[in-house]
Amino acid sequence: MPPLSSLTTRPYPVTQHRLDNGLHVVISPDSATPTVAVNLWYDVGSRHEEPGRTGFAHLFEHLMFQGSANVASGEHFKLLQAAGASLNATTWFDRTNYFEALPTGGLELALWLEADRMASLAVTAENFATQREVVKEEKRQRYDNVPYGDVTERLVALTFPSDHPYGHTTIGSMADLDAAELSDVQTFFDRHYRASNAVLSVVGDITVDTALAAVEKYFGDLPALPKPPRPEAPPLPALTGVPRAEATADVPSDAVHFSYRTPARGTAEFDAFDLATTILGHGHTSRLHRRLVRRDELAESAGASSMALIGGNSFGFASARCRAGADPARVESILVAEIEQFIADGPTDEELQRAKATFERWWLQSLSRIDSRADQFSGYALLEGDPELVNHRIAAVNRIDAAAVQQAAAAHLAPDQRAVLTYRRSADTAANQENQS
Numbered sequence: 001m002p003p004l005s006s007l008t009t010r011p012y013p014v015t016q017h018r019l020d021n022g023l024h025v026v027i028s029p030d031s032a033t034p035t036v037a038v039n040l041w042y043d044v045g046s047r048h049e050e051p052g053r054t055g056f057a058h059l060f061e062h063l064m065f066q067g068s069a070n071v072a073s074g075e076h077f078k079l080l081q082a083a084g085a086s087l088n089a090t091t092w093f094d095r096t097n098y099f100e101a102l103p104t105g106g107l108e109l110a111l112w113l114e115a116d117r118m119a120s121l122a123v124t125a126e127n128f129a130t131q132r133e134v135v136k137e138e139k140r141q142r143y144d145n146v147p148y149g150d151v152t153e154r155l156v157a158l159t160f161p162s163d164h165p166y167g168h169t170t171i172g173s174m175a176d177l178d179a180a181e182l183s184d185v186q187t188f189f190d191r192h193y194r195a196s197n198a199v200l201s202v203v204g205d206i207t208v209d210t211a212l213a214a215v216e217k218y219f220g221d222l223p224a225l226p227k228p229p230r231p232e233a234p235p236l237p238a239l240t241g242v243p244r245a246e247a248t249a250d251v252p253s254d255a256v257h258f259s260y261r262t263p264a265r266g267t268a269e270f271d272a273f274d275l276a277t278t279i280l281g282h283g284h285t286s287r288l289h290r291r292l293v294r295r296d297e298l299a300e301s302a303g304a305s306s307m308a309l310i311g312g313n314s315f316g317f318a319s320a321r322c323r324a325g326a327d328p329a330r331v332e333s334i335l336v337a338e339i340e341q342f343i344a345d346g347p348t349d350e351e352l353q354r355a356k357a358t359f360e361r362w363w364l365q366s367l368s369r370i371d372s373r374a375d376q377f378s379g380y381a382l383l384e385g386d387p388e389l390v391n392h393r394i395a396a397v398n399r400i401d402a403a404a405v406q407q408a409a410a411a412h413l414a415p416d417q418r419a420v421l422t423y424r425r426s427a428d429t430a431a432n433q434e435n436q437s
Contacts, residue, residue: 091170253300260317282303
């Protein structure tokens with residue numbers, strides 16, 4: 001199959017600037033539609049949190065909409081939506097980002113709002129107490145009271161030591177949030193929410209000069225404070241001893257999950273590993289799906305994936321959700337056998353080309369929208385130091401050959417380098433399902 005990159009080879013324009021206060025600015029004009037995307041990444045995520053003070057990064061994803069010196073609580077959303085904007089924010093291990101896309105005439109409004117809360121967020125006792133409860137409710141709804149909601153939390157605990165920067169999830173500990181004082185939260189904001197610790201991308205129907213002038217107008221007077229140091233996270237060796245955990249809950253079926261320590265983002269080895277997991281576990285043509293779901297009919301679903309992180313290691317995953325009556329131990333053994341076979345044989349030419357085409361399709365779809373393109377520029381500028389890498393990702397992935405994919409799998413997917421989580425249905429759930437059938 002021909003590479004999709006042959007259809008789109010023109011690079012996107014990228015202009016970079018650094019304000020006197022340290023703010024990294026990325027501007028990329030695109031006049032296809034009269035819209036603009038503003039995207040702000042802060043170099044703060046759950047990996048920047050201290051033991052006993054987890055959940056702060058995600059808490060600020062909520063607090064940042066609760067008002068600032070010139071904006072009342074709740075007005076940030078109202079003002080932007082009235083201007084035709086879509087907006088949101090997310091938190092992850094390595095970063096927190098805030099973003100909006102709107103008609104070009106709203107650019108200065110978006111920049112003013114972002115600058116105002118960077119400079120003067122209202123970190124008050126009332127806002128803290130209210131948003132802490134919001135976070136608790138989010139944890140109950142998304143993690144505690146949904147089937148398999150705590151899988152990531154359990155796998156993180158199996159894969160990294162509790163005191164490692166990646167040793168806890170972004171939702172954090174509710175006990176830590178309960179124990180936090182207002183001064184702890186204010187200190188966290190003051191340390192991380194500053195111009196020198198952020199990347200601002202502006203993409204859309206603008207010129208470089210007008211966009212830069214607007215950024216200077218609203219962000220230029222913010223104080224020049226030193227960038228806080230990133231927590232040190234040297235690469236950890238592969239797991240040993242196959243650490244295991246079991247969970248029993250009201251879930252639809254038994255499931256088996258593997259996790260691995262893998263190469264960090266921004267390396268050719270990570271890209272090779274990512275292609276390996278795509279071949280093993282992405283879609284109905286993947287090896288795990290064909291074996292466990294279609295051939296042996298032991299699983300309802302099966303897959304593998306990678307999670308790109310920059311702090312020395314990333315995550316690798318493989319999993320299968322068992323069909324009724326299937327033995328999780330047997331499903332686990334077949335997962336291991338299929339991965340071992342891939343390590344021994346490597347990918348076929350067809351598998352490798354399909355995996356590369358899958359990446360290209362996803363990547364080009366991501367760049368087709370100015371909001372997601374701005375997000376990629378901010379991400380590559382913050383985490384890998386160069387937004388221009390966005391224009392070279394497809395070529396970088398296409399350079400990876402079958403030998404590199406096989407080597408990455410052998411180095412990081414060996415059976416003795418995994419952690420295993422077995423999730424089982426509770427006896428009551430199993431009995432109810434049998435009675436209903």
